[in-house]
Amino acid sequence: MSPGRESSGGRIAIEGLTKTYGGEADDERVVAVDDLDLEIEPGEFVTVLGPSGCGKSTLLDCVAGHVEPTEGRVTVDGDPVTGPDPSRGVVFQENRLFPWKTVRENVAFGPSVRGRSTDRVPELLERMGLSSFADSYPSDLSGGMAQRAELARLLANEPSIMLMDEPFSALDAMTKQRMQVELLSAWRETDATALFVTHDVEEAILLADRVVVMTARPGTVKTVVDVPLERPRGHDARTTEAFTDLKRRLLASIHDEAGSEFAAEAGARPATLADGGDDGDGDDAADSSGGGGSP
């Protein structure tokens, strides 16, 4: 869209992605992501919605190239991801601005370390409302400003893919809502494909063309929901009927997921509550009858 951009959005293909952590033995292993397939079109904004520990950060790490898949693969425009690359920019949950560099140096870091022009840096600082903090160190920034600086640092590199791992989850509610709209308008000025991980349903809807709902443990895709809201989206999008409708559907889908997990945990210890309630002084008895009842 904007002139002089070196690349348009990348097509991300995730094929049979599995990532396990832990020991050699089966019972020591944790399956973070299990046989996950997902295709993201160039220029699309996809949010991945799921409870904490569902492997959505692992998924993002695999696309970023910071984590190697145990099985399966990630390709961008057909090329397998083998490591981190400046064409796939990342914004982390807690800001990863270099504390030893000023805001300006942080934002200029990508282009300068790659030997590219840093001419756009002042404009980006201005765009993100950081001009008066250009010579400050990150420790002087508020949480919202720090995440804006991270976003500016990513945009300075003109990536074809923007990867974001709950970048606003540590912000207060109002700052968070403002940042979401700012992110949308910044993203619209690029052609980048965006993959954004969150556990916030409203955030997932507001930002996305498609919301991918993940199941917890092992992490895989439960359902994919299209978001037919018109762009550009501002704060008023949150109160439209289509928005609340989507929110209801997604909440049902998630709580169904969380509920089944809870049911599974409760099912592992049947009747303990009833036994304990009946028998005030009989902890031993309750335990033994509970133990006898266990599968």
Place this chain on the structure above:
Amino acid sequence: MTGDRIGPATSLLGLGTVWWLVGATVAPGLPTPPVVAGAAATVATDPSFLASAATSAVRVYVPFLLAVALAVPVGLLAGWHDPFADLTLPALELLRPIPPIAWIPAVILLIPGTEPGIMFITFLGAFFPILLNALEGGRSVDREYAKAARSLGTDSASTFRHVAVPGALPSITTGLSVGMGLAWLNLVAAEMLAGGSGLGYLTWSAYTGGSYPHIVVGMLSIAALGAASTAAVGRLDRWLVPWANRSA
């Protein structure tokens, strides 16, 4: 403004009082502050004293800079990169517990000439604290910064330069400060045992010559040069690590 000075002035006045009282009661041989001040005034213009101070300074600074040049890169690389740590640290860990002063007999036998021997001892005093702090500095840098840098386009060399080096600097400058202190400490020990010149030797020969005021003048001049060196390292720290040195 005057309030800021009351504390320090009281502290120094207290030291002087204790010094005087100790001299007046339990240690009658201890020269009083005015006597020491008088001795210091004559010594300060004595060319042989100034030459001794210069000799001592050279014996500290040359080995100190050598220790920095060796210990900082080795420690930082070992702290950042595990295979390099496996390659270097076991041998260094074996040598580290030997106090530099315990090397003196071996040094006298093995290293010809007084100067290289003394410099070797001060080198050892500075080397290990600088090494350990550089090592700890490299280890303590959050690897998430390296991930961020890689995603912004660094290779392993530029990640080291832009993440490991600045991230470890606060710890490295702590090592410089400790190393400087230990270089002076070991210098004085080495000069007293094998010196022939320098402030440590001067203090020792004041003892053998029975001149109490000059013993104290020697002690105080060693303290002054040590403190000035530490202050210089502190200035270096504020210059190198501006981002971690600002009061809120």
